[in-house]
Amino acid sequence: MTQQTHFENLPLANVRVIDLTMVIAGPYCTRFLSDLGAEVIKVEACRKMDGYRGGPAPDAGSRYYPNGEPGERPWHRHAYFNTLNRNKLGITLDLTTPEGVDIVKQLVAVSDVLVENYSSRVMRQLGLHFEILNAINPRLIMCSMPGFGLTGPHKDYVAYGTTIEAMSGLASLLGYEDGPPMHSGMAYGDPVAGITAADAVLTALLYRDRTGTGQHVEVAQVEAASCLIGEAFMDYFMNKRLPSRQGNRHRSAAPHGCYPTAGDDQWVAIAVCSDAEWQRFCKAIGQPALADDSRFADALSRWKNQAELDEIVAAWTCQHDHYAVMRILQAAGVAAGPVLSADELLADPQLVARGFFIEMEQPEVGRHPYPTLPARSSVFPTPLVRRPAPRLGEHNRLVLQELLGLPEERIAKLEQDGVIGTEPIT
Numbered sequence: 510m511t512q513q514t515h516f517e518n519l520p521l522a523n524v525r526v527i528d529l530t531m532v533i534a535g536p537y538c539t540r541f542l543s544d545l546g547a548e549v550i551k552v553e554a555c556r557k558m559d560g561y562r563g564g565p566a567p568d569a570g571s572r573y574y575p576n577g578e579p580g581e582r583p584w585h586r587h588a589y590f591n592t593l594n595r596n597k598l599g600i601t602l603d604l605t606t607p608e609g610v611d612i613v614k615q616l617v618a619v620s621d622v623l624v625e626n627y628s629s630r631v632m633r634q635l636g637l638h639f640e641i642l643n644a645i646n647p648r649l650i651m652c653s654m655p656g657f658g659l660t661g662p663h664k665d666y667v668a669y670g671t672t673i674e675a676m677s678g679l680a681s682l683l684g685y686e687d688g689p690p691m692h693s694g695m696a697y698g699d700p701v702a703g704i705t706a707a708d709a710v711l712t713a714l715l716y717r718d719r720t721g722t723g724q725h726v727e728v729a730q731v732e733a734a735s736c737l738i739g740e741a742f743m744d745y746f747m748n749k750r751l752p753s754r755q756g757n758r759h760r761s762a763a764p765h766g767c768y769p770t771a772g773d774d775q776w777v778a779i780a781v782c783s784d785a786e787w788q789r790f791c792k793a794i795g796q797p798a799l800a801d802d803s804r805f806a807d808a809l810s811r812w813k814n815q816a817e818l819d820e821i822v823a824a825w826t827c828q829h830d831h832y833a834v835m836r837i838l839q840a841a842g843v844a845a846g847p848v849l850s851a852d853e854l855l856a857d858p859q860l861v862a863r864g865f866f867i868e869m870e871q872p873e874v875g876r877h878p879y880p881t882l883p884a885r886s887s888v889f890p891t892p893l894v895r896r897p898a899p900r901l902g903e904h905n906r907l908v909l910q911e912l913l914g915l916p917e918e919r920i921a922k923l924e925q926d927g928v929i930g931t932e933p934i935t
Contacts, residue, residue: 519546519893524714527616527623528552528597529604531559533670533696534730535626535654536593537703542622542710543596544882544893550616550908551597551899554604555930558901561590565933575875584901584933585873591898592879595869599899600908603928604635613637615913617645622710626654626730629664639725649723650713654706658729668730670696677734682741685756701737702730763811764790767848768823770831776848777831779822779838784808786843793841794825871897902931 521542528539528551536551536559543549553559562584563573570577574586602609614637617623623642625632632638632653639651653659656668657676671692674680679698684691706728713726735742741752757766762782770777781787784807791799799805799821804814811818826834831847838845849857855866855878866878874897882893909915909929923929 519889521545521547521714524548524622525620526550527613527620529613529623529625529627530654531626532561533589533593533699534702535624535706536561537700538652538654538706538710539597539624540593540595541704541707541882542624546893547622549597550620550904551594551599552602552604552613553599553901554609555601555901555927555932555934556603558584558933559590559594561587561593562901562933563587563590565935575877580873582873582900585871591871591874591877594898595879596893596895597899598904598908599902600905601902601929601931604637606926606928608923608926608928610636612909612913612915614642614645616908617642617649619912620646620649621714622650622652624652624654624706624710628667629653629655629657629659643723643725647723648717648721650710650717650726651723652706652710652713652726652728654702654728654730656730658732659727670699673698673702673730673734677731678738678741679734682738682752682754684754686754688754690754698730698734702728702733705733705736758815761808761812763808763815764818764822766819768819768826768834770826770834770847771829772831775831777826777834778846778848779826779834780844781811782844787811789841790838790843793837793843794822796821796825867894869894869897873900900931901933902929905929905931 524542524547526539526542526547526549528535528549530536530539530551531553539549539551551559553562563571563579563586565584567574567579567583569579571579573588574580574583575588578586580586602612604610604613639653642649642651655664656673657663657666668676674692674697675690677698680690680692682690683693706726709726709728713724717723744750744752752760757778759765759780759782762780765780765782767776767778769775781790787805787808788797788800791797803810805811805818829837835845835847847853854860860866865881865883867881868876868878870876879894906920909920909923910917920929927934
């Protein structure tokens, strides 16, 4: 199969990826690879679709569907699925059947990468562990993304992004002083694991280019998230001190936090990290005398008197729109930015000017904006978006006939037996 002509020279244009991933972490990894030009073949089963397709009969009004309308085939309309799986081909295979496993092995023989984010025991139970696949294709790079790793006492445990946040140590740092630990609200462990896995795959491809050898790459999602809290590790290793939860405050800088602005539930984030910035801040808000106030004269004094300082800052921010606060403070060389909601992000002038969102048409979803790859290149300056997320089993014949050369009668038998299909089986 060939890429569209306009995208022939993308960095991974000659790389084929078998995508056995679901939900967020794995699809985020493979979307990154597909955005860079890889031909990604997403594999699902009619009996077990990607969990982010949603169920076959969701409630109306769900925020995951355009205008809250699931439609006749809601498994094609879920916002998360369509965001995470653009640029991919999609086929269905029941991997609990010998026929499904055999077709995966045929795909392995003509592919470069296989990515899976099952729990550690699944691929071995299916007979698709690395030793088997490496014998079929010694150049294959297999990337496994178990929650806790392929070894150790937790290796068979199931994990989701919220679990990862907790066990990585990240949740212990989130929350307000004297309050309980909190989640980030967005399962932060998932995209972190996804981008870590994509980086590992790219590194393995470079190694293969140099040596001709494939390998099994393991990305434990909890370890990927733990790498985000190096400061907390170092504090404990060096000082035997466990960090306390700070809310929006900083351990040494003040003022630092989110402050209310004019309007309903409108906020702005402000960070003042030096005495010079503090002096500029005071002038910008029309209160230069604050810089000489003994309570706030230096960083330590400001930090000790944060409660009083926050009241003064909030009294000023409440008088202005959150974008206006940003413009006033940024003009004075002070870091500040509005806290944007989803609708504000779509209209943000900076993101609009850079073309960060691109509209795509999906036959059963309509035309909607999607975020593009958050990296630009002088060689590929435009968003690398080629096709919308695949409908269930949309490319069965393209992959099975054109790529693998299966005869029509065998494909018909696979459909008859429920190994492949285009409708969910409940």
